[in-house]
Amino acid sequence: MDGHPSTTFSEYSPELGERLCLFVTRAAALPDVRAAVEANHDENRWWPAYVRDWRVRMAVAGWSSRVSYAMVGTYSGVVARAATLGWGRLTALNDEALTHLVRPIGLPKARTRYLRSLADFIGGTSASGIDLAAAPSDDLIASFEAGVAGAGYNTAQCAVLYARGYHCGVIPVDTGMVTKLAPLLGISLTSGPVAYEQLRKLLQLGVADHADTYRDLAPRLGYQVTIPPWAAPTWFVHLTLIYFKRLYLNRPGPDLCPHRPACALLFGCSCQPTGAMR
Structure with a gap:
């Protein structure tokens, strides 16, 4: 994902999987994203684990x-x-x-x-x-x-x-992920409700292709979360994406790269006007 990749994807490919992996790696390293993921990974506030039925x-x-x-x-x-x-x-x-x-x-x-x-x-x-x-x-x-x-x-x-259960392999997709995150990743989706399913399946394929990398990412960045060894880290990736979207895309700051897809730095890159860098 060096420079400004011009390739857009409407179906899964190894290049898209690599782009997603690099993006998640950078997003997960942001301190506020990490705090939000840690607070909701093992016991989610919206869907608490104590509910058994x-x-x-x-x-x-x-x-x-x-x-x-x-x-x-x-x-x-x-x-x-x-x-x-x-x-x-x-x-x-x-x-x-x-x-x-x-x-x-x-x-x-x-x-x-x-x-x-x-x-x-x-x-x-x-x-x-x-x-x-x-x-x-x-x-x-x-x-x-x-x-x-x-x-x-x-x-x-x-x-x-x-x-x-959190680790069943499903990555839920909300409206902001369709309208804001997909363009950031260079993903082209069909208009209408089916876009939610298209993006979900693309993301899940990307995690499956790089499961070991994602599984190693959390401890490498110091995350205090539990990812079962038998599970693809879809829940970790979902939370990373959803909280990056909430924190950085719902109200984009001036230092977020204006290009779609984003450049390699995401923030404070040479694309920014003078003074906009962090």
Whole structure:
């Protein structure tokens, strides 16, 4: 990724894998990215590990949508109450009680509708003899997106990741990753919702191709995180990308390279106007 690479990618290639690996290496070395990743890797604030029931996890993953960072404390309280209730009692709540439960995080009607649809989806697959635990992640994400009201691809990705565990190999992709991060990496995506799935699969292929490099990266940079030896470090890469995006792309600073894809330095490069370097 020296200079300003002009190559753009619409499908996976070894060159894209190398570009992603170099980018993640540089992003992970940033102190504020490291702090955010360490704070959320082993026990994520949005999708806490203490929630054990995969069905409640799917509910929580959907409810985490459109909850701001300023609301994470309130959201955590809703998650704790849902986990205490358990799936059976949670889905048995009438609409008034369920609305009361989710009202603190906003959009109570949409969140109530999501849970009801999720319960129908899970119940329907069980009645049909479909084993959700055995379904390939790609198939489950597609089925979830099609079968659960209010669940786009991002919500489906998050629900499958959380239900199966941080290290299941799924890299959820949000809107900012599609609109801001993909151009930074020189990735060209199809317009529309399918872009979330395209980017997810490209990122996962990149991690699989450089799994050992990513696995060595965290301890080499001094990260205090636990990556199971049997798992590709998709969770570590996801958090690195999502927090780089939040910290540096949502409101780009003047020292971020203006070129897309970014040059080798990312910050303070010769592309910057005088005085913009760190």
